Amino acid sequence: MTAADNSLLPWFDDVHAFLCEGKFSPWSNILREQLQTFLHDKEHGDQARWLEALDSLPAITPDACDLTSYDLALTKTQLDDAQRDAVEQGLRGLMPWRKGPFRFFDTYVDTEWRSDWKWDRVAPHLAPLKGRNILDVGCGSGYHMWRMLGDGAGRVIGIDPSRLFLMQFQAYKRYAERAHGTLNIDLLPLRMEDVPPRLRAFDTTFSMGVLYHRKSPIDHLQELRDTLRPGGQLVLETLVIDGELGEVLMPEDRYAMMRNVWFLPSVETLLLWCRRAGLKNPRVVDLNQTSLDEQRSTDWMRFNSLPDFLDPEDRKKTAEGYPAPLRVVVLAES
16 A cells, blocks of 8 residues: 555544444455555555645635535635635646535535535425434435535535545535534445445435446445445435336446446336335435436536536437436435
């Protein structure tokens, strides 16, 4: 393991200590080995550059850190020009930014996704998050995790194997903890397969934008169910199609330019999958056509985005001719 890899391990000391408690202990017993394996065996060529960008961010103590605002605003009444420039340049070194938005003092990170819109659609339907232990599968850079904490969650743990998302998460966490002290929120650079089977420990598990990337969606639903304590709540968001019970779209190759899309069920088929996976009372709380205002290229994510993935002559179809992205939110209990 490189020196840079070793330098990341202390980031996870707090969550490791938490997982040592009671029903979470099966994970704590293997977590350090998982992290060492990931950081050693899956080195990323850009990691040194990202760490340099992260460490270049100036040590500013925010006057406030609002975990309930749409942009998770970090504020400071007096910043000099050098600090402003250093914040923006450090954050630009961590581009592309996909999920957000975030406000780092005078720098507004206008991310590809307006993730706050999704949160506004989901949050009113959730079981109260106050005091709950939450797992966020495929959490990206952690935007929704911060909103969960802002709504009173007791502990939030996200998993996502992207090293860049981890650096972006740490950029915000460093400033948030300067304002609030130690916060019960962590992003583990791991995959769903790394969560111990049948853990049955979390009060709420989120899986948003993951199911359609799985070759075996029923297995994924069962894995999600098994992260939950009895009576715990699953929050599932995924792509669906209009159609009857039993209908499923499997793209020939790409879907909206994405290669790793496997199954897009009708809503009724998805609910059946949930029931067959052992989830109780699955129900739809939101159905939304993704708009060109919700997902688009920005100055902070300069690659192609949704407008480029759709048929320019018919925005109701993808570039491949499939139905344009339609997203559903389903709640269910274990």
